[in-house]
Amino acid sequence: MIYFDQVSFGYSKQKKLFENLTLHLEPGHIYGLLGKNGAGKSSLLRIMAGLLFPLDGNIHVGGKVPGKRQPDFLQDVFFIPEEIYLPSVTIDKYLEMLAPFYPKFDEQQFRQDITELDIPESNKLTNISFGQKKKFLIAFALAANTKVLIMDEPTNGLDIPSKSQFRKLVSSALDKNRLILISTHQVRDLDNLIDAVIILENSRILLRHSLDTVTERLCFGNLSHVELDKRVLYSEPSIRGYKAVFENSEQVESRIDLEQLFNAVMENPARIQKLFND
Structure with a gap:
């Protein structure tokens, strides 16, 4: 599902962040990507999402090259960045604008999830708290039912009850054809959720196992x-x-x-x- 073969990346050719990185991730799993701040986790996720481009090597996500950002790639990969920005529109307007880009979007599932997460439906998205914005985007991402779901620090800004709800919703969203990858430095937030772990340090993968x-x-x-x-x-x-x-x-x-x-x-x-x- 996600294949990195001998991938090198850097923000300049003189200083590479990753060099000859090989990583294979399969569907049917929830992976936890762990590492200290600055270990390269966010850069790795952005390469997977096609937002950064490797200097060398081959990358395939769901059989597609992420950097090409083709429509059939974008409709089956959802990326939640650590810092999120939502437009000043209502939830209904957001769905009207963006849900059509995801052919498998399930509005009934989305409505159930935002009820579970206690997100007010009447306010504009810019008028709700940061934690509620995070929960809204998580609910939208799960309802998009993409084959690949990548989340960067999704529990930042969530209180303890919301973190529990997050684990419940994410675990119930997994199936044999879906790959979920969650990056965090808040290690305990992944307890009882992930079934495989990747540990990154100094831009090297030190551990990748179930x-x-x-x-x-x-x-x-x-x-x-x-x-x-x-x-x-x-x-x-x-x-x-x-x-x-x-x-x-x-x-x-x-x-x-x-x-x-x-x-x-x-x-x-x-x-x-x-x-x-x-």
């Missing part, structure tokens, strides 16, 4: 001592000793902690890559 594979290779839990435990990749003090990520040598089932996984990858990238490549 959560099932992660829990096969790593264990998340509490340890009383960590100093002499060679299995430990990351730990932090807790009231029960230490919360830790360690090699799952005994094949113990555990519940993944995305924040701890991210910290483990940042702290021990070479060990993580060796563990997952063996």
